[in-house]
């Protein structure tokens with residue numbers, strides 16, 4: 244059939260609506276009409292490319308409307324062993340108190356007056372860091388806010404070795420510029436000395452900035468002054484020192500082989516303000532935490548941009564729960580920390596118990612490594628036990644795993660799918676076994 248002729252045979256909007264009248268109770272009419280128009284448009288496009296394509300407008304509309312009821316953001320099984328997987332939402336959330344309905348978000352139940360939303364996290368922050376603190380949307384927002392308050396219209400001095408890009412286009416120099424701060428680079432990429440900082444300080448200096456190089460290491464002929472030296476210099480010259488810690492580790496993870504600066508180390512070394520992400524090693528929801536000198540915290544709290552970057556009640560509820568667990572040292576209640584602390588033996592035991600359920604699969608247990616991820620602790624890994632499944636078509640098997648319900652995200656190594664139970668919740672194991680059996684079965 245000719246293209247023009249096929250296009251003419253397409254039904255009109257009203258006609259399709261009439262044929263789909265069983266949907267009129269389930270969907271608002273404007274939505275139904277819009278989906279019909281879109282499906283007709285898509286059909287015309289398809290016919291222009293291929294005049295012989297088969298077209299079923301009603302089916303297309305039904306499917307597109309049904310898809311509206313499917314959540315786009317949904318739970319997945321993380322079998323990669325990357326604990327803070329940036330693409331999978333970084334730290335998995337704690338179970339937190341429900342805040343459906345109304346809450347005392349900004350209401351003081353004692354006095355019956357208007358309260359501040361900050362109180363729900365500030366007392367916990369003080370416990371965790373030993374400092375007063377506030378929280379904003381993420382650490383990028385924290386960096387912006389701190390620099391803007393400390394050094395807008397002035398210079399911030401930073402070592403060339405710390406002018407980092409974190410990922411997704413977050414670059415320290417760009418944020419500085421938007422915060423109205425002039426970047427004053429000192430030293431060289433691999434080496435900077437305290438004298439470089441000292442010589443750069445002038446009446447234009449608003450802050451000394453230290454940035455934790457989260458996702459890379461400079462090796463070889465390198466050197467940076469210690470945090471304590473920079474803090475001391477700031478004190479001598481009356482310039483505030485701000486450290487962007489990135490991860491913000493509050494639990495000592497060195498027994499598990501993870502070396503990350505602790506928030507309390509920065510405090511001890513005398514910096515004025517620190518900031519860090521809530522959803523990295525803290526194990527909480529996405530947010531940025533700013534803690535430090537009380538005068539600076541109250542100034543930052545009054546910065547007009549704070550209002551634009553403040554936390555919502557859902558985040559506050561989860562953050563409060565996470566911090567309560569951290570203060571009470573209930574490490575296992577914080578999923579990311581529970582996963583990091585899990586030993587290779589524990590993981591091997593779980594894998595051994597799961598293996599018999601993987602009937603029909605060519606699977607074995609092998610030693611491997613999990614990583615922390617989330618731009619934290621490059622090159623540091625945790626020993627783990629992997630379930631390695633041989634599949635004829637690993638690429639196809641990996642894609643099928645992603646499309647199961649719940650989706651399973653796994654690693655591939657040569658001709659094997661690798662499953663790391665470190666990042667799989669025990670209650671997900673049953674669903675994982677079923678998905679693996681479906682996706683990786685050896686087809687005879």
Ligand SMILES: *Cc1c(COP(=O)(O)O)cnc(C)c1O
Nearest residue numbers: 381382383409455457488489520
């Ligand atoms: C991760 C990171 C950031 C960005 O934090 P978000 O919470 O993702 O906004 C900023 N600085 C450093 C050093 C980081 O590691």
